[in-house]
Amino acid sequence: MANSSPPISIRTRATAAFGIRYPIVQGGLARIARAELAAAVSEAGGLGQIAVAGVAEPEALRAEIRKAKSLTSQPFSVNFPMGYLKMDDLIELAAEERVAAMSFTGGDPSRHLRRLEGSGITALVLVSGPEQAKKAEQGGAHVLAVVGYEGGGHIGRTDLTTLVGTPLVVRSVGIPVLAGGGIADGYGLAAALALGAEGVEVGTRFIAVKETRAHQNYKDLVVRSGGQDTVVVKKTLRTPGRAVNNSWSRRILEAEAAGESPEVILAMVKADSNERGILHGDVDSSLLWLGQSAALVDDVPTAGELIARMVAQAHAASVRLARTMHQLG
Incomplete structure (x- = not known):
């Protein structure tokens, strides 16, 4: 029978790969995840991440990495979105700064994975299905994260x-897999472990914590969300993403339905459309990423409080399951 108190660590191959206590990885969260959030998550036992999107100038990224190091001695990661920015110099910089991990989203990172071979840096690659997972493993990824359709931001095309996606990916590869999409609490963590994953990547839930730079209006929107107020945009660009259903995302959907050119759609999803909500609080006339798991969010704790809560919930779920299975036996 499980112990009555939550564990001081949850050991999986993912925690071993990253050198962390709990298999909880904070999502990339473009333009939101900076040093303060990454450090707070890592200090609490998870793996925090700094998003390159928003600090794409080399010295700005270097400053964020060094700030995070000043705030925690624990491992943290830097998140790189493929296909939008020139990454080579930034990846080289992060390697020079000896970050513990790097994550890659939204494209083929094979060339960058080869660059990291033998560096001691753990490479996390986000995938949306088994075929992508196999290619990433063959390319040199150390850990994978499955992006489920429920997730916020870019969700892949499968x-x-x-x-469904998590066990399919787990069966297709030999390296550790994280589950992502629809997970906002420790019960989701326990479910992911039951599916064969070795941890979770959590995005939307970490928007609504005190250490993010998200505007309070955005955090309040996450707390208010009922989970049915999101839409998937950018399908015509073959880079679908789940966002808040507001006037701006509806304009994007109308433009896509009308057959507007990729150039027109791209102009509507540029960084400034995102920053209007994130930085300035205009949550109606901006493109704001949001997953369905927002329905499970009802407060704005610190990152440390959230992780402690998730661990306690996962433990409670495991105890309940153990008791149920014992009774069945």
């Missing part, structure tokens, strides 16, 4: 849900 439309697989987390419940």
